[in-house]
Amino acid sequence: MTALNRVPSLMARAGTASALTLAAVGGSIVVPGVASEASAVTTANTALRIAASKQGSPYQWGATGPRRFDCSGLTLYSFKRAGKKLPRTAAQQYNNSRHISAGSRRAGDLVFFHSGSRVYHVGIYAGKGKIWHAPKTGDVVKLQKIWTKSVWYGRVS
Numbered sequence: 001m002t003a004l005n006r007v008p009s010l011m012a013r014a015g016t017a018s019a020l021t022l023a024a025v026g027g028s029i030v031v032p033g034v035a036s037e038a039s040a041v042t043t044a045n046t047a048l049r050i051a052a053s054k055q056g057s058p059y060q061w062g063a064t065g066p067r068r069f070d071c072s073g074l075t076l077y078s079f080k081r082a083g084k085k086l087p088r089t090a091a092q093q094y095n096n097s098r099h100i101s102a103g104s105r106r107a108g109d110l111v112f113f114h115s116g117s118r119v120y121h122v123g124i125y126a127g128k129g130k131i132w133h134a135p136k137t138g139d140v141v142k143l144q145k146i147w148t149k150s151v152w153y154g155r156v157s
Contacts, residue, residue, distance in 0.1 A: 044108025044156060046082035051075070051124045051132040057141045059134045064088075069134040069141060071122050075110060078124060084156050090122035097154025110154040111146065125153070 051074055060068035065077035072090045079086050086093050094112045105111075111131050113121035123133030126143055134141045 041106075041108070043079070043082045043084050044106075047075075047078040047084070047156070048108045048124050048126060048132065050078040050081045051141070052126070052143070054078075054141045055132075055143070057134070059137055059139050059141070061137065071134050074132070074134045074141060075122050075124060079156055086156065091119040093122055094119045094152065094154055098157050100153045100155050102151075102153060105153045108156075110156065112152045112154060113148065114150055114152060119152075 054065070054069065054074065054077075057065075058068050059070060061070050062073070063069050064073035069077065072086075072088060072093055075090075075093060076086045076088060087096050090112060093110060097110055100109065105125055107125055107127040109125045111123045111125050111133075112119045113123075121133070123131030123144075126132055129146050130143050131146055132141065132143055135144070
């Protein structure tokens with residue numbers, strides 16, 4: 001009997017309170033309304049790992065990878081490889097993401113830098129106030145602390 005076939009009998013014997021325990025050890029639980037959120041988390045985490053794997057890649061304006069990137073090129077490439085399509089520019093990505101508060105941000109969310117209402121830079125939130133991004137000409141993809149409070153956050157869904 002495979003682990004998947006044992007899930008119903010385990011659930012019947014253990015009760016639904018153990019569903020989280022079962023999920024934590026590799027079981028699979030379907031909860032109405034949660035699947036799409038879980039999928040978004042997985043996609044965001046995958047995109048974050050892909051961006052991190054590009055550490056040291058040179059910045060090049062207009063580049064979308066796989067060896068050189070500009071800021072929105074890195075986010076576009078990372079999410080595309082994770083299975084989500086994003087528009088090309090930072091401003092377009094902002095307009096096509098679900099806007100969230102700083103308090104709701106989590107690893108894998110997009111971080112948009114703005115001046116007034118103009119979005120001019122984007123990176124992927126890595127947690128602990130840091131982002132993976134392709135900063136500027138002459139620099140490389142790197143992990144860096146967010147240096148300003150003029151940021152907005154977006155979630156790719």
